[in-house]
Amino acid sequence: MKITRISRLTGVKHTREIDLTPAQLAAWDGGELIQDAAPHLSDADREFVKVDWDAWCVRSKRLASPLSGDGAMAAARSLS
Numbered sequence: 001m002k003i004t005r006i007s008r009l010t011g012v013k014h015t016r017e018i019d020l021t022p023a024q025l026a027a028w029d030g031g032e033l034i035q036d037a038a039p040h041l042s043d044a045d046r047e048f049v050k051v052d053w054d055a056w057c058v059r060s061k062r063l064a065s066p067l068s069g070d071g072a073m074a075a076a077r078s079l080s
Helices: 022-029 043-050 053-059 069-079
Strands: 002-006 013-017
Touching: 002 043, 022 043
Parallel strands: none
Antiparallel strands: 002 013
């Protein structure tokens, strides 16, 4: 299944092919832990499915935006 995340900060779209069925995604969305709903996923795939994408980009320094340094962190803090 292709999972797409779009950054609210930058508008950059990231798509990743993840071995996840609609039923597994629905189970996770319904409250089941992702590691229980899809135990076969790698750590990286689990994180891609479940994390706040903007916070991940800032933490990983993968923010593809004219914002940088303190400006990027301030923008990210304003979202939380």
